[in-house]
Amino acid sequence: MNSATATSIETSNGSASVSRRSGHDVTQNKPNNRTNGNGNGTATTTTPKKPGQKYRHVAAVHKQTRPSCLSHDSDAAPSFIGFRNLMVIVLVVGNLRLMLENIQKYGVLICVRCHDYSRQDIYLGLLLYFLIPCHLLAAYLIELAAAQQARGSLKRVNDSPSGGPSEQERKRFHKTWVVVAWAHLFNITLALVLTTWVVYFKIHHPLIGTLTEMHAIAVWLKTASYAFTNRDLRHAYLHPVEGERELVPELYTQCPYPQNITFSNLVYFWWAPTLVYQPVYPRTDKIRWVFVAKRVGEIFGLSVFMWVASAQYAAPVLRNSLDKIASLDLMSILERLLKLSTISLVIWLAGFFALFQSFLNALAEVLRFGDRSFYDDWWNSESLGAYWRTWNKPVYTYFKRHLYMPMIGRGWSPQAASFVVFLVSAILHEILVGVPTHNIIGKFTYPKS
Numbered sequence: 501m502n503s504a505t506a507t508s509i510e511t512s513n514g515s516a517s518v519s520r521r522s523g524h525d526v527t528q529n530k531p532n533n534r535t536n537g538n539g540n541g542t543a544t545t546t547t548p549k550k551p552g553q554k555y556r557h558v559a560a561v562h563k564q565t566r567p568s569c570l571s572h573d574s575d576a577a578p579s580f581i582g583f584r585n586l587m588v589i590v591l592v593v594g595n596l597r598l599m600l601e602n603i604q605k606y607g608v609l610i611c612v613r614c615h616d617y618s619r620q621d622i623y624l625g626l627l628l629y630f631l632i633p634c635h636l637l638a639a640y641l642i643e644l645a646a647a648q649q650a651r652g653s654l655k656r657v658n659d660s661p662s663g664g665p666s667e668q669e670r671k672r673f674h675k676t677w678v679v680v681a682w683a684h685l686f687n688i689t690l691a692l693v694l695t696t697w698v699v700y701f702k703i704h705h706p707l708i709g710t711l712t713e714m715h716a717i718a719v720w721l722k723t724a725s726y727a728f729t730n731r732d733l734r735h736a737y738l739h740p741v742e743g744e745r746e747l748v749p750e751l752y753t754q755c756p757y758p759q760n761i762t763f764s765n766l767v768y769f770w771w772a773p774t775l776v777y778q779p780v781y782p783r784t785d786k787i788r789w790v791f792v793a794k795r796v797g798e799i800f801g802l803s804v805f806m807w808v809a810s811a812q813y814a815a816p817v818l819r820n821s822l823d824k825i826a827s828l829d830l831m832s833i834l835e836r837l838l839k840l841s842t843i844s845l846v847i848w849l850a851g852f853f854a855l856f857q858s859f860l861n862a863l864a865e866v867l868r869f870g871d872r873s874f875y876d877d878w879w880n881s882e883s884l885g886a887y888w889r890t891w892n893k894p895v896y897t898y899f900k901r902h903l904y905m906p907m908i909g910r911g912w913s914p915q916a917a918s919f920v921v922f923l924v925s926a927i928l929h930e931i932l933v934g935v936p937t938h939n940i941i942g943k944f945t946y947p948k949s
Contacts, residue, residue, distance in 0.1 A: 602813060609812050617705035625708040628695055632719050633770060635691035639723045640766045642683045643730050647758035649676055650734050673738060677731055684727040692720045692931075700935050709936030717928055721898060722769065725777040728902055733757035733779070755779040772869055773860040775898040782870030795862035802854035806847050813843045852891075899925065
């Protein structure tokens with residue numbers, strides 16, 4: 501044996517051995533005589549592996565010109581999902597720190613048994629809840645009388661030699677609409693004024709007052725829509741010669757006028773999660789009670805969350821801001837506003853989800869109401885106008901149908917019509933917020949009873 505080093509390596513399966521002698525590699529393949537699991541003695545020979553690639557340290561890494569991922573001349577925009585997840589983590593951790601700091605500073609301010617509402621607030625709130633729908637019943641009686649008059653008018657038109665409405669019938673229809681319109685106006689105005697007066701002077705708890713006032717405004721808007729829609733349907737019913745019936749949506753043929761003037765039809769509209777009246781709505785096939793239970797759970801959980809956030813975080817900031825506002829300490833006022841803006845945004849988002857996603861979807865599921873486009877992706881709005889059109893679609897579609905488009909049809913400019921819509925919406929929102937909080941004139945005071 502010479503002085504050269506000899507090395508022999510045998511693999512574990514015995515398929516090959518590599519001998520290195522004097523700097524030369526020799527690979528010897530050996531058959532694999534391991535039998536398979538059939539026990540028949542058949543030998544299976546594996547394919548020998550290829551030798552490893554040489555020159556592993558010379559592979560070209562930089563083969564072309566490429567910009568950095570975040571450069572403006574990059575071909576494709578990178579995904580920022582990781583940064584989004586990081587921001588969520590930072591937001592959660594930051595708010596947890598603020599929660600701990602709040603508890604260390606103020607302690608636990610949540611008190612289940614503590615409340616500031618009286619029995620009078622509860623009794624009046626319940627009384628108004630059952631009295632407000634009576635104005636819908638009055639609207640039904642008004643439309644029922646108008647439908648009876650329309651049937652008589654149509655019979656007279658059909659019996660006339662011309663087969664169309666005479667000038668006298670046109671005047672009679674106009675007079676009937678004027679009487680019906682004034683009756684509806686008195687009815688809905690009485691409903692809103694009476695509720696507003698009771699809430700402002702007799703109900704002192706803001707939550708009870710807000711729920712009552714919201715119910716009154718919703719019934720006020722629904723009653724107006726009920727009157728306007730049936731007026732147009734009645735006009736198409738009495739003027740078939742002029743082609744008015746062709747303008748009625750095909751969906752309404754399932755319940756044509758005046759067959760829609762029924763008490764059950766009105767009760768469904770009262771509960772339906774919409775402000776716009778239609779004789780027929782798209783309906784789902786069945787009620788998914790598991791879906792309803794999930795939405796009810798979301799409503800309960802978010803309501804508790806908003807209550808805790810308001811009592812534990814928002815209330816102390818507001819109380820500590822009073823002396824700063826009194827002394828006109830601008831820097832301290834700005835600091836308090838920024839501190840309050842965070843918790844206000846969180847409470848607003850929770851309230852939005854509880855109302856538009858959880859409550860309206862649960863109500864729609866129970867009523868088998870099919871169109872559940874209560875909002876769009878307002879969080880991606882590129883302008884303030886787009887935000888107002890997408891975050892509250894029931895109110896937007898209502899004013900577009902019953903105020904904006906009729907004004908455009910009468911020759912108003914889009915700017916003037918938009919201003920009127922904004923003004924009416926602002927007044928209703930002021931009533932909804934200012935009356936229950938007794939803050940219409942800009943001063944938070946309870947009126948003397």
